[in-house]
Amino acid sequence: MQLAARKDAGFDVTRNGCRRAQRGFARAPLAPIPRVEGREASFASAVSHAARLLRAARQPHFAGLGTDVDGMRAAIDLAERCGASLDHAHGETLAAMNRVLQTRGWYATTLAEVRNRADHIVLIGVDLEQRYENLVSRCLRPAASLESARLEGRRITALGPRPAPAAAQPAEHLRCAQDDLVGVLHALLGLLKGAAPDVRRIGSLPLTRLAALAEALRAARYATLVFAPGALAAPREPALTLLCELIDELNRGGRAALLPLGGDDGAQTAQSTCAWLTGYPLRLRVGTRLDYQPEALSTAHVFAKGGADALLWIDAFGTLGAPPAGASGARSVMLGAAAPDADCEVFIPVGTPGLDHAAQLLRTDAVVSLPLAAQRDSGLPSVATVLRALLAEMR
């Protein structure tokens, strides 16, 4: 990525960016001035107020978790100190994926494999233009591939309500409503297994077109099913399970793999860091003992029924907006790179990883992690710095 500094200390992305990157880098840094009960406060007094707040809480909950590896390390250590539960803003999606992982597993692939190896890519209910626009030039239709014949003959199919992006054309479109995806995937699996459903169409999609897709996938040398778990309609497990089963079926005789797109806003980073430090993915309570409760510890649930009475909200990318409404009654500390969208008792502005401080982040495929360098000196502390100060204050 190439950046050009602007007068307001934001950046224009001049090369290799996407709209989300442009928005994120354009943002001018907040003034490094915390607020306590609406009034400006020193860093030290904000930290000590936040520490008192957390100490007084019966059941604190840390959420958002939009941060880097080091921020997550610090969050887990602080949670251990307070006996807090942890959930990421995209916790519902993570939890759905984890349930599938923990009950059956899958066969997955990564970005460079798709770029170089795939000869048939099916985009399943995912709107690349909205969230993953650069995937087209990086993976789907790159300028070059180790397997140039596969790239030249690469077939792209969009299965879902929207066609593939213009840059991915030519691409066929098997139009179906997002709500019909489960039925469509089920039928596709039946077709692959030689048990075609006895219907003419699934929703608006003629079965003959799906049968042609099944045949093409069987003939593919490396078929890739691309989807975004977060874009699937809840409950997500039926679709996720069918996607896994489709790959299993294709792998009996040929080769195929899933490419899940997600991990946005630090979700993959939070999940992976939590898994290595504690053994468990999100969601869990960390204290003297670990308590893994992926359903009951959702942010919505803990504030509705779980007895949580304090919120620590972390949003170092400034992308998460307000915490779930259910948390609004609790006392709260917010660490954010953007001005808070909700009332909070303590607000501490923090830097954004890769903008205000160096950082490490994990990519969607949970394989590649990226080193990010600081781009400016905004005087904003990192999440890790704030949380370690809080931890020191609580000892």
Place this chain on the structure above:
Amino acid sequence: MLTALKGGRVYDPANGVDGEVRDIYLQDGRIVAAPRDGRPADVNYDLTGCVVMAGAIDLHTHIGGGKVNIARSMLPEDHARDLVDGHRHPHAGCGHAAPATRTAGYRYAEMGYVACFEPAMLATNARQAHMEMADTPMVDKGAYVLLGNDDFLLGALRDGRSPGFIRDYVAWTLKAAQALAIKVVNPGGINAFKYNQRQLDLDEQNAAYGVTPRRILTALASAVGELGLAHPLHIHGCNLGVPGNVETTLATIGALEGLRGHLTHIQFHSYGTEGDRKFSSGAARIAEAVNANPNVSVDVGQIMFGRTVTESGDSMRQYAGSAFADPKKWVGMDIECDAGCGVVPFRYRNKNFVNALQWAIGLELFLQVNDPWRIFLTTDHPNGAPFTSYPHLIRLLMDKSFRNDMLATLDPDAAAATILASLDREYSLYEIAIMTRAAPARSLGLEGFGSLGLGARAHVTVYREDENREKMFATPAYVFKDGQLIVRDGRVLEEIHGATHAVHPDYDGAIERELDEYFTRYMTVRKDNQRVADDEIRDGGRGALVLHPVKPA
């Protein structure tokens, strides 16, 4: 501060000391001579009735990286059986098959280990592997980076690039990934699986590149030798787990043609096809070959009965093994034109013929390979068993009657198919000290490790003598790391952070330009983002980077 360890029986094979009662002095992190002036030590430990060894080293244990983290995330039920609370350790965690990084570090220290090496780090995943190892406290660590299934190397071999070019690429990869050694897993086979080849024998061609595993092995073993790495090419051969793979393994030893090689978890590669079940022990033939080829070292990858998870870069063989997943779930991955992985939970059962014979084959190997300097004690954690089973394994090796008692509990057909009962060998404490200390230190080139000689690092493990060797090795009385007492009576006293060991061999800068273009043209990160910087390892002072010298040929 001068610390005196007095009156213990010392086993220090690096210096030929075999059970002599000696005093050992520690100062400033090193082993020092007794003070000549009779000056008293600041702290004295009476080690009468104790056994003293250098801190132990595990040269093959899957402690960090993507596949380990998949296993953790996949197995909450396994964690639930082994939760560790924050009163027991400095941080809460969980253990057993896929432990939290912290729990793994504490438990290694509690068994007297001071260094652990992750043997299957992908270059594309190196940063994460190092971040996980940075969060593995107590022990020093390091990793072997995988080559031999990456499209870059296979393309270079297909194109007949020079040995010098291959050597430069190997050296660049070691430095970029901050690795200590090179590992090859199912040479060419992981890549072949991406092209739907379901097996690849030593002389079969990877269909996409027209390159054989033999070619990959010899190219890498040569490069490692020419670069002068202490540790030879670390080889996970073809056909892991396949009945009859003893032939492949013997051919692999032959393929080295005298080049140094370390054949890892060789138990999984020592299977014949004799008998009604077409599954038999090839241990005697493998041991004979190891004994006859001083260029070869092995570690065993002993299996133990119970639940565990198998984590491997070998997606081809893990795909085949996924049929036996217990519980029924598994993850496979094709990864970044670099390698792959497969994570398959598994339960080894002593009443299952194959599992029981695998157990016996591992022990047959231990007992028939003569030179303890060339065979290392591993369970390929967690693939054969969690590392916490090492004390039990040591008892099996040291106590024939215990071993035979265990043998009697096995599936009777398996018990009948093994020669184990006829093997009288019992390992001595001296030999255990070789295979868990002196030999891995030498094999990895870890200066100052695995030794209690003057000037060595003050890594000392003290065990209370006990006829029950399992009990003795499970809970050392004292563990010192760099002279600091870190464990007493098998309990961690304080969390410390160890260093990362790596090599940075020289290479011709031309390789950088070619790799720049390759990454830009074909990969999804730039070359310089794949590289793990020295400062990332140093991690603001929490970590340290120890670079070991290489001795180019």
